[in-house]
Amino acid sequence: MKSGLTVPDGFPPARRPTIREVAETAGVSRSTASRALTGRGYVAPAVRDRVRDVARRLGYVPDATARHLRQQASQSIGVLVSDLNNPFYAGLAAGISQQARKRQYTMMLADDGGSPEVEAEAAEAFVALRVAGVIVTPVSAQISTYLAQHRIPVVEVDRQFSVGACDAVMVDNGSAARQVTSQLLELGHRRIAMVIDEMHWTTGRDRLAGYRAAFSAAGLPLDDSLVVGAGWDVDAARIEAHKLLSRPEPPTAVFAANNVLAEAVWRAATELNLTIPDQLSLVSFDDVSWMSLVQPGVTAVAQDPVALGEAAISQLFERIQSPQAPVRTVLLSATVTSRGSTAPPRTR
Amino acid sequence: MKSGLTVPDGFPPARRPTIREVAETAGVSRSTASRALTGRGYVAPAVRDRVRDVARRLGYVPDATARHLRQQASQSIGVLVSDLNNPFYAGLAAGISQQARKRQYTMMLADDGGSPEVEAEAAEAFVALRVAGVIVTPVSAQISTYLAQHRIPVVEVDRQFSVGACDAVMVDNGSAARQVTSQLLELGHRRIAMVIDEMHWTTGRDRLAGYRAAFSAAGLPLDDSLVVGAGWDVDAARIEAHKLLSRPEPPTAVFAANNVLAEAVWRAATELNLTIPDQLSLVSFDDVSWMSLVQPGVTAVAQDPVALGEAAISQLFERIQSPQAPVRTVLLSATVTSRGSTAPPRTR
DNA sequence: GCTCTCTCTGGGATCGATCCCATAGACCGC
DNA sequence: GCGGTCTATGGGATCGATCCCAGAGAGAGC
Numbered sequence A, B: 001m002k003s004g005l006t007v008p009d010g011f012p013p014a015r016r017p018t019i020r021e022v023a024e025t026a027g028v029s030r031s032t033a034s035r036a037l038t039g040r041g042y043v044a045p046a047v048r049d050r051v052r053d054v055a056r057r058l059g060y061v062p063d064a065t066a067r068h069l070r071q072q073a074s075q076s077i078g079v080l081v082s083d084l085n086n087p088f089y090a091g092l093a094a095g096i097s098q099q100a101r102k103r104q105y106t107m108m109l110a111d112d113g114g115s116p117e118v119e120a121e122a123a124e125a126f127v128a129l130r131v132a133g134v135i136v137t138p139v140s141a142q143i144s145t146y147l148a149q150h151r152i153p154v155v156e157v158d159r160q161f162s163v164g165a166c167d168a169v170m171v172d173n174g175s176a177a178r179q180v181t182s183q184l185l186e187l188g189h190r191r192i193a194m195v196i197d198e199m200h201w202t203t204g205r206d207r208l209a210g211y212r213a214a215f216s217a218a219g220l221p222l223d224d225s226l227v228v229g230a231g232w233d234v235d236a237a238r239i240e241a242h243k244l245l246s247r248p249e250p251p252t253a254v255f256a257a258n259n260v261l262a263e264a265v266w267r268a269a270t271e272l273n274l275t276i277p278d279q280l281s282l283v284s285f286d287d288v289s290w291m292s293l294v295q296p297g298v299t300a301v302a303q304d305p306v307a308l309g310e311a312a313i314s315q316l317f318e319r320i321q322s323p324q325a326p327v328r329t330v331l332l333s334a335t336v337t338s339r340g341s342t343a344p345p346r347t348r
Numbered sequence C: 001g002c003t004c005t006c007t008c009t010g011g012g013a014t015c016g017a018t019c020c021c022a023t024a025g026a027c028c029g030c
Numbered sequence D: 001g002c003g004g005t006c007t008a009t010g011g012g013a014t015c016g017a018t019c020c021c022a023g024a025g026a027g028a029g030c
Helices: A019-026 A030-038 A045-058 A064-071 A087-102 A116-129 A142-149 A173-186 A202-217 A234-245 A259-271 A305-321 B019-026 B030-038 B045-058 B064-071 B087-102 B116-128 B142-149 B173-186 B202-217 B234-245 B259-271 B305-321
Strands: A076-081 A106-111 A133-136 A154-157 A167-171 A192-196 A227-229 A253-256 A281-285 A299-302 A329-332 A335-337 B076-081 B106-111 B133-136 B154-157 B167-171 B192-196 B227-229 B253-256 B281-285 B299-302 B329-332 B335-337
Touching: A019 A030, A019 A045, A030 A045, A064 B064, A076 A087, A076 A116, A087 A106, A087 A305, A087 B087, A087 B106, A087 B116, A106 A116, A106 B087, A116 A133, A116 A142, A116 B064, A116 B087, A133 A142, A133 A305, A142 A154, A154 A305, A167 A173, A167 A305, A173 A192, A173 A202, A173 A253, A173 A281, A173 A299, A173 A335, A192 A202, A192 A234, A192 A259, A227 A234, A234 A253, A234 A259, A253 A259, A259 A281, A305 A329, B019 B030, B019 B045, B030 B045, B076 B087, B076 B116, B087 B106, B087 B305, B106 B116, B116 B133, B116 B142, B133 B142, B133 B305, B142 B154, B154 B305, B167 B173, B167 B305, B173 B192, B173 B202, B173 B253, B173 B281, B173 B299, B173 B335, B192 B202, B192 B234, B192 B259, B227 B234, B234 B253, B234 B259, B253 B259, B259 B281, B305 B329
Parallel strands: A076 A106, A076 A133, A133 A154, A154 A167, A167 A329, A192 A227, A192 A253, A253 A281, A281 A299, B076 B106, B076 B133, B133 B154, B154 B167, B167 B329, B192 B227, B192 B253, B253 B281, B281 B299
Antiparallel strands: A106 B106, A299 A335, B299 B335
């Protein structure tokens, strides 16, 4: 570890050295060699040093596979996200990866592209590999059930399918959505559109509920035609947004339910030569780097994906340690970062 | 696989079923069960179906660990990148992940944050796990040597440290850099700064060489003070860029050697209220999504990270199949995407 | 001197799947 | 009827590391 990468003195050996070879070279039994290397059980200090020295000289690296098989306990976790090209999921993976490394765990990462079939395949692979636990941004309820049935701890992140059945870590979608919507209402907007990918998962459902709650708290009516389902694809969403903004009675503000949709709305507004915020106010759920690069900056609900990933993995390790503890849902709060994309409405 | 996730009928069993239990339940020996499930060797069709049926009913998932140990051949690859939060590396990982899945391989992913120590740790973990191969964006020459010594196939992506010693997949940094620099020269720019992270790795070295080559091809002198090493951190780079653009004799154009540096320059220009492209032209190596979102768009060398990842993994599998084949360096070409950030220089 | 404890080591079983090899039975040809 | 081929199955060894357990030797206490 600390000594960096040590390699055998001579030429690379034809076969990888095993603990048996280390033991024979050091003149001890495999058992003693194992004790010397792992530090578990009695070994005379001199013997221990000799064995470790031989191991280093031979470039011995213990076979994690064999160890895992014997100990029936793996040192790796499975992580399944929807789209690595989306900075949100990439940040999640980054946070998880870093914490996993600190705990000496390795991370098996898969990207299901939002497909339940791929999700199922990945779940089966995780079971086959006997991972210690799984962190997933689920696209179906099946995966957590399946993994639970195989006694593999699961944490659902970002959205929750198995409420009450497994741990989850999410941001407080409802109150954050309500908060940004209220800000738009306070600025005087009444025709506020919500562009959303789906409305049945906790993310979509809660964000939508927050948006609705803001209206009813203000005692204002809500025009349901302003809630636009735009799917997951940027281009398709851009076309939907284009249609929305070209309506005879267009919205004066748009609340995009995630960063991809915000990008789509931004592009549509550019195509239509709408100036933001004069002709259109825009807010986004999920703050990603381009939002502070464009002019004006985009007001956004900042969820910290790295922190989310870190929370998920610490929840996972708690679950691994105490499998019987009550199921827990962790809610992280999200803060609104106000930038130039929001202003009082003007008649076009 | 195709049937989705099947779970045992009754309650989840106390222990995970092994092939021995499948065999006993089906009334055959482990050998026969193994043959029935893997499809290798003789099995009577009726027996095969019965065994498979039992396996499905019990929710049997073979232990990849045990199989790997016995077969001495793993079905997973290691991937090591520098920074998952950087869309370039995230795209790389996405491309690799997808292709790995298609070939029924799993991906162990680690993020070394640019640190050689973490890189070394990850390499050791990959050796311990006996992965079938490794794809790495190296930060030192050690890792490929080390893995090679342990007879693990390696492909270096994006940059190359072990020239001639292991396979590599890169974009043609030199000619792409030369091409964009020439475009700036043709527009009339003479004071073109290059903002770069480092100059010793193939990426930095070749991009710098391309920039230099464009000047000498045009027979124009180059002011070395315009080559600015700005490191890896966005904020530090932003400060460097700020200094550069505030010089008494500032550049009329900046060539940023990667997307992070382009972001830094963009932010610095915004801070200084420089209008792009009127007061400053900007080009970037590596095209990421924000560059087409800002106004004006940023002219950039588009390298396709997903394609790069795919090329890397197909090279890796070729290497796994024929370990003795001559070492190969694959160069992908990169294309310049011209946007509004480049224009002829004007005196400020 | 004898028992008891403590340190230290090695033998052998074990984890789960695979695979080589032996063998049994069926069937064929001569 | 006998050797030979082909189908089909089970037994046992194997991969590499760990760990339980037996036991040797040393030292202490009486």
